[in-house]
Amino acid sequence: MEDVLILGIETSCDETAAAIVKNGQEIISNVVNSQVPVHQQFGGVVPEVASRKHIENIAVVVDAAFQQAGLNYHDIDAVAVTNMPGLIGALLVGVSFAKAFAYGIERPLIAVNHLRGHIYANFLEHNNIEFPAVCLVVSGGHSSILWMPDDDTLEVIGETRDDAAGEAFDKVARFLGLGYPGGPAVQKAAAQGDPNKVVLPRVFLDRSDYEFSFSGLKTAAMNEWKKAEKRGTATVYDMAASFQAALVDVLAEKTIRAARQYRAKSILLAGGVAANTALRLQLKQRSQEQPFSLYYPSLSLCTDNAAMIAGSAYASFIKGYFAPLTLNAQPGQGSL
Ligand code: KG4
Ligand code: ZN
16 A cells, blocks of 8 residues: 555644654654743633634644655645644634645545544554553543553543643642643652652542542642641652652552553553653553553653644544544544
């Protein structure tokens, strides 16, 4: 079969991204324009500002992806775009652009669920992943454990009842005055702290299901910090380390339990929080000498990018699952 080149477009949150991927595996170009500096001054993503920035950046980013690849518009075989879940205004920019572009170059359009994209980031770097697999998707908007019996089927077996893991990192970082985005800031501060200094709950660890709740942990961390600050019993570094440990312990334990219960051969980590060193390390240690192997994407493919979108669209291309030009964006999780 001839090579298949897919252009991926991603605008679901605060990254405007475009990438070209060959045969679902080989990254030919990968361009990410992060709006972090823009949103930093507000301490978090401002949806309206994100939409406006996407409009400014999208054509430039797509052109950069073609330039980096040394390809012309007509060299590609399909246009893939994230159409859910995410910020509706932000998604609409990518979806509208992708539809117009696909129509203009007379190529099919493929709709990609952002969560599926995150999981498929693993397949861009590893070609020996065995099934069945259990996936932990943890980002600013999602915290789910999914069951993946084959390379196509995805089924949510548990998810957060309230805040996403990344959201909890971001809120605690803000409270501790560590800045935005919170995950990397907390991780950096935690490296200098004692994870056992502040006692925090391992929420839902006593339950046998795969549900999470991070809102209570966030509140507990904030209350403990107020006390510790007054009494001088812990530093901001200790607080960051203790919070990170409490959150990572729950994510790792539930993922390992799911892998055992479902007799998984692989664990796939995905999403922005999958970049967290403590999470990667704990899962790595606990996956040793187990009947399953652990996979995670390299750091730049954990956070939002379009290579994961183009990569995951390959299977749809082969099966002829194309989206109509009436495709709409949708904020909720929708079908995977
Ligand atoms: O996947 P992503 O780029 O966007 C969403 O789909 O939400 O994830 C962004 C989230 C943010 O909440 C950020 O704080 C978190 O991922 N994050 C991290 C780390 N790097 C990014 N959380 C913990 N540790 C990190 N090293
Ligand atoms: Zn994401």
